[in-house]
Amino acid sequence: MEILKSVVVFLMLAAGFGLAGHTVFWLLRYIAIGRTDDRTRIDELSDRVFGFFKYVLGQARVIREFGGLLHFFIFWGFLVLQAETIEYFIRGFVDDFRFGQLIGHNPYHMLLLLQDVFGLLVLIAIVIAAVRRFVIKPDHVPQSMDAAVILALIGGLMLTKFLAHGAEIAYLPAGFGEGELGWDATFTPIALATSYLVASGPESALDSTWLGPFYGVNYFAHIAIVVFFANYIPRGKHLHLIGAMPNVFFRKLEPGGSLYPIDLEDEDAESFGAGTLEDLTWKQLLDTYACTECGRCEHYCPAFNTGKELNPMMIIHKLKDHIKDKGIKVYREKGEDDFPTLAGGVISAEELMACTTCGACVSNCPVFIEHVDTIVDMRRYLILTEGEMDPEVSRTFRNIENSSNPWGVSNSTRGDWAEGLDIPLVSELDAPPEYLFFVGCAGSFDDRAKKVTIATARILKAAGVNFAILGPEEACTGDPARRIGNEYLYYMQASQNVETLNGHGITKIITTCPHCFHTVGKEYPQLGGNYEVLHHTKVLNDLLREKRVQVRSKPQKVTYHDSCYIGRWNDDYSNPRETLAQLPGTSVTEMSWNKRQGLCCGAGGGRFWMEEHHGKRVNVHRTDMALETGAERVVVNCPFCMTMLTDGLGHRDATMDAIDLAELVAENLVESSPDAATDPAE
Numbered sequence: 135m136e137i138l139k140s141v142v143v144f145l146m147l148a149a150g151f152g153l154a155g156h157t158v159f160w161l162l163r164y165i166a167i168g169r170t171d172d173r174t175r176i177d178e179l180s181d182r183v184f185g186f187f188k189y190v191l192g193q194a195r196v197i198r199e200f201g202g203l204l205h206f207f208i209f210w211g212f213l214v215l216q217a218e219t220i221e222y223f224i225r226g227f228v229d230d231f232r233f234g235q236l237i238g239h240n241p242y243h244m245l246l247l248l249q250d251v252f253g254l255l256v257l258i259a260i261v262i263a264a265v266r267r268f269v270i271k272p273d274h275v276p277q278s279m280d281a282a283v284i285l286a287l288i289g290g291l292m293l294t295k296f297l298a299h300g301a302e303i304a305y306l307p308a309g310f311g312e313g314e315l316g317w318d319a320t321f322t323p324i325a326l327a328t329s330y331l332v333a334s335g336p337e338s339a340l341d342s343t344w345l346g347p348f349y350g351v352n353y354f355a356h357i358a359i360v361v362f363f364a365n366y367i368p369r370g371k372h373l374h375l376i377g378a379m380p381n382v383f384f385r386k387l388e389p390g391g392s393l394y395p396i397d398l399e400d401e402d403a404e405s406f407g408a409g410t411l412e413d414l415t416w417k418q419l420l421d422t423y424a425c426t427e428c429g430r431c432e433h434y435c436p437a438f439n440t441g442k443e444l445n446p447m448m449i450i451h452k453l454k455d456h457i458k459d460k461g462i463k464v465y466r467e468k469g470e471d472d473f474p475t476l477a478g479g480v481i482s483a484e485e486l487m488a489c490t491t492c493g494a495c496v497s498n499c500p501v502f503i504e505h506v507d508t509i510v511d512m513r514r515y516l517i518l519t520e521g522e523m524d525p526e527v528s529r530t531f532r533n534i535e536n537s538s539n540p541w542g543v544s545n546s547t548r549g550d551w552a553e554g555l556d557i558p559l560v561s562e563l564d565a566p567p568e569y570l571f572f573v574g575c576a577g578s579f580d581d582r583a584k585k586v587t588i589a590t591a592r593i594l595k596a597a598g599v600n601f602a603i604l605g606p607e608e609a610c611t612g613d614p615a616r617r618i619g620n621e622y623l624y625y626m627q628a629s630q631n632v633e634t635l636n637g638h639g640i641t642k643i644i645t646t647c648p649h650c651f652h653t654v655g656k657e658y659p660q661l662g663g664n665y666e667v668l669h670h671t672k673v674l675n676d677l678l679r680e681k682r683v684q685v686r687s688k689p690q691k692v693t694y695h696d697s698c699y700i701g702r703w704n705d706d707y708s709n710p711r712e713t714l715a716q717l718p719g720t721s722v723t724e725m726s727w728n729k730r731q732g733l734c735c736g737a738g739g740g741r742f743w744m745e746e747h748h749g750k751r752v753n754v755h756r757t758d759m760a761l762e763t764g765a766e767r768v769v770v771n772c773p774f775c776m777t778m779l780t781d782g783l784g785h786r787d788a789t790m791d792a793i794d795l796a797e798l799v800a801e802n803l804v805e806s807s808p809d810a811a812t813d814p815a816e
């Protein structure tokens with residue numbers, strides 16, 4: 135009988151895990167389709183190991199939301215219970231095996247207690263997760279059959295564990311106790327309670343003669359579920375149990391939102407950007423295996439929220455399906471690659487071009503999936519290789535190329551806003567200024583944004599900051615071109631700016647535009663431009679805190695809109711709010727979606743230069759959130775957010791006005807400043 139049991143357990147494990155291993159092997163082969171990553175992905179090892187502990191074992195991103203807490207218990211329960219599962223496997227060959235024989239009674243009792251408590255917590259979490267997913271049905275949580283199967287399997291594992299354990303306690307003739315069982319059953323209170331349910335006796339559901347078989351049935355059912363689970367994981371949603379851990383370890387450590395350059399001088403390149411799976415890196419393909427289908431990316435996506443075709447979760451899933459379909463056909467069955475191209479085929483141009491690169495998907499994803507890099511790589515293919523673009527995009531590129539700004543205004547007028555303001559040009563100075571005020575295209579050419587530029591200059595002058603501007607020597611940073619996918623045009627613009635800045639010996643830069651701030655500060659280092667770049671939200675906060683400028687009191691109710699490239703991508707939510715807190719009489723009411731979960735205004739990713747053909751306008755959606763606060767003004771820190779929200783307010787005929795943080799400070803500035811030093815960053 136014992137031999138038969140061993141043979142059955144052996145066959146179950148060998149067949150089950152052999153098949154699962156075969157599936158995982160092919161899944162790994164499929165992601166090897168991807169090209170080599172230019173990054174080693176194992177640099178900064180201590181950060182990666184720390185991140186593994188924090189984000190995998192600590193589930194730091196997962197538990198940001200309520201549903202994540204359930205996941206936390208299920209994940210840890212699953213880990214702790216693996217020891218018991220292994221014990222079950224070994225018991226198939228060594229009948230009375232317990233880990234206690236290896237680690238001693240006390241540690242074993244602790245392990246048993248943990249397993250017992252976690253088993254119950256997992257069961258409770260499973261019930262709550264099932265009710266939430268299939269009864270309450272929150273918008274962003276999909277109700278898939280896959281999820282139902284997984285919940286049923288985990289529930290089955292817990293039930294069979296407790297029933298087998300309970301039967302074991304009840305079955306032993308001497309009851310339970312250290313001598314008989316090798317453990318003290320009081321350390322497994324849930325199993326002990328279960329044993330009373332299944333024990334023989336007048337009130338029992340089962341006769342004692344059935345306890346042995348009852349144990350056996352649950353024991354084998356438990357192993358069968360484990361083996362089935364091992365095969366189900368790589369085939370379904372729970373592939374993330376395999377994919378998420380390496381994905382977190384190999385995650386991008388470069389500054390958030392900084393795009394990777396491509397080698398435009400590669401003469402052997404037949405195309406640029408990602409036209410096929412082979413053009414994506416193995417890490418971008420691994421991303422798809424890590425998705426937990428939590429739905430957070432789509433929930434916070436401005437495009438998805440306003441009825442556009444783009445859904446970041448579906449981008450990842452379409453890619454995953456494509457990897458499997460193509461992998462099976464081309465790499466396993468040696469069939470023809472007659473699949474449509476990736477960009478513009480498997481994933482439509484409309485989906486790709488709807489992205490504002492706001493980063494809500496990336497920063498809310500618990501497993502560090504990098505949607506934006508993949509989307510931009512596919513955009514690069516459409517733009518650079520296929521030349522596929524809307525007329526307004528093509529006009530924007532032409533303007534940047536010919537006039538160094540997307541408006542197409544003569545660049546010789548770039549510094550005209552400063553006439554009469556006594557602001558020097560860098561080219562007129564004998565030595566570099568302490569700060570370069572990099573004004574940006576909007577701040578130089580857009581009438582509304584020019585007011586913010588002038589307000590900022592007034593404040594800097596009032597504080598005695600030593601600064602100058604480039605005037606016509608300044609060129610578009612290339613940000614809109616890069617994010618739309620025209621890496622070549624970005625490279626031309628950025629190289630020109632880096633040459634100018636380095637040529638003038640510029641080391642510190644102030645900007646009012648988050649896109650200039652991000653591109654110059656976080657992406658120009660890729661081209662040899664290394665500067666300390668400050669956005670005016672930080673400069674204003676510092677100047678007020680150090681009392682280098684003073685403001686009068688003005689009672690007003692405002693709400694604050696986080697721009698994506700200061701907030702999410704550069705993690706600065708405090709400087710603007712601290713600045714507002716220093717304006718006497720100003721009270722701030724937050725919008726329902728704010729900070730990391732703030733909604734994009736709709737302008738990023740070059741969307742400012744494109745028409746919005748479908749669904750509700752993103753800027754109107756964000757405006758509605760601002761209006762819900764009942765504030766008199768919505769404060770912004772970006773010229774593009776300013777235009778989008780002003781437009782949204784006009785659309786709603788609202789009395790609320792949009793104002794930049796610098797204008798708010800300048801409005802109440804007491805011009806005679808105290809002794810002003812020269813360095814706002816000190």
Ligand code: SF4
Pocket residue numbers: 431434435436437438444445446488489490491492493494495496505506
């Ligand atoms: S970056 Fe923003 S717009 Fe683009 S997919 Fe992610 S959430 Fe959506």
Ligand code: SF4
Pocket residue numbers: 424425426427428429430431432446447450495498499500501502503
């Ligand atoms: S991509 Fe990330 S945020 Fe989106 S569903 Fe998958 S795990 Fe969740």
